[in-house]
Amino acid sequence: DPDWLVEGLIPTGLVSLAGHPKIGKSWLALQLGAAVASGGKFMGHEVTQGNVLYIAFEDPAKRLKQRNILMGTGRDTPIIFKTDYELLSEGGLDNLYIDIEAVDYKLVVIDTFGRSIGEIEIRDYSENVFALSPLQKLAQRKGITILLVDHHSKLGVSNPILDLIGSIGKAGTFDTLIGLYRERGKAGAKLLLIGRDQEDTDLAIKWDGLTYCWQCMGDTQSVFKNEVLETMRTLTKM
Numbered sequence: 001d002p003d004w005l006v007e008g009l010i011p012t013g014l015v016s017l018a019g020h021p022k023i024g025k026s027w028l029a030l031q032l033g034a035a036v037a038s039g040g041k042f043m044g045h046e047v048t049q050g051n052v053l054y055i056a057f058e059d060p061a062k063r064l065k066q067r068n069i070l071m072g073t074g075r076d077t078p079i080i081f082k083t084d085y086e087l088l089s090e091g092g093l094d095n096l097y098i099d100i101e102a103v104d105y106k107l108v109v110i111d112t113f114g115r116s117i118g119e120i121e122i123r124d125y126s127e128n129v130f131a132l133s134p135l136q137k138l139a140q141r142k143g144i145t146i147l148l149v150d151h152h153s154k155l156g157v158s159n160p161i162l163d164l165i166g167s168i169g170k171a172g173t174f175d176t177l178i179g180l181y182r183e184r185g186k187a188g189a190k191l192l193l194i195g196r197d198q199e200d201t202d203l204a205i206k207w208d209g210l211t212y213c214w215q216c217m218g219d220t221q222s223v224f225k226n227e228v229l230e231t232m233r234t235l236t237k238m
Contacts, residue, residue: 002197005036005107005145007046009193009201012143013175014136016113018150018164023182023189024207024214026059029109029149030067031213036107037077043191043203043216050106052079053099057115059083070212088116093134106144113148114165128166132173139175152179160194190220 002011019025035042039049056064061083080103086092100108110116117131139146152163160179161171171177175196182189193201204217
């Protein structure tokens with residue numbers, strides 16, 4: 001059985017969280033970080049509590065602070081944010097080794113992977129493996145989760161493996177792939193999880209504008225079935 005960061009959902013190892021731009025990936029990654037650091041729950045599942053390192057290559061410190069305030073993250077929550085980090089290909093990987101050896105982290109978030117290597121998309125399979133393999137080996141050796149926030153290609157097919165931007169073989173380096181799918185302008189979304197040692201999971205989630213967090217509504221099939229039944233009841237009463 002895998003060692004879980006989030007019971008039954010996210011194991012230790014190298015994990016991808018990907019989706020189209022501006023649909024809430026960074027909010028979801030930050031929500032996961034806060035849950036792990038505080039020992040709460042993520043999508044209704046128990047988490048393994050521990051220190052969190054959040055490396056933000058896109059969001060400035062002011063934005064991260066504002067988001068934490070909106071989410072209600074406590075000031076003493078053990079999350080270390082770094083917004084001024086060298087590219088992984090230019091010394092940042094060595095710095096990451098040092099940071100992880102210095103602090104007993106349980107989760108490391110890199111937002112985004114493209115910005116961390118200075119390229120949004122790498123189509124060559126060998127280059128992807130060269131960039132990702134050290135992170136996977138580091139995560140496995142330390143028994144932690146390294147989460148890379150990434151992007152989907154423009155022509156998505158609701159498959160976290162095929163939709164991940166770059167070469168198709170890129171997905172093979174990850175232990176778990178998480179795809180966030182959301183129609184622009186809608187609060188509802190779908191979270192698909194595919195991993196080596198876990199069953200595929202399809203969750204219906206919804207953005208909560210009061211808590212500034214994603215809320216899990218249940219598995220997508222059950223939620224859709226309940227919505228259909230509720231619609232039928234409403235039509236029957238008319």
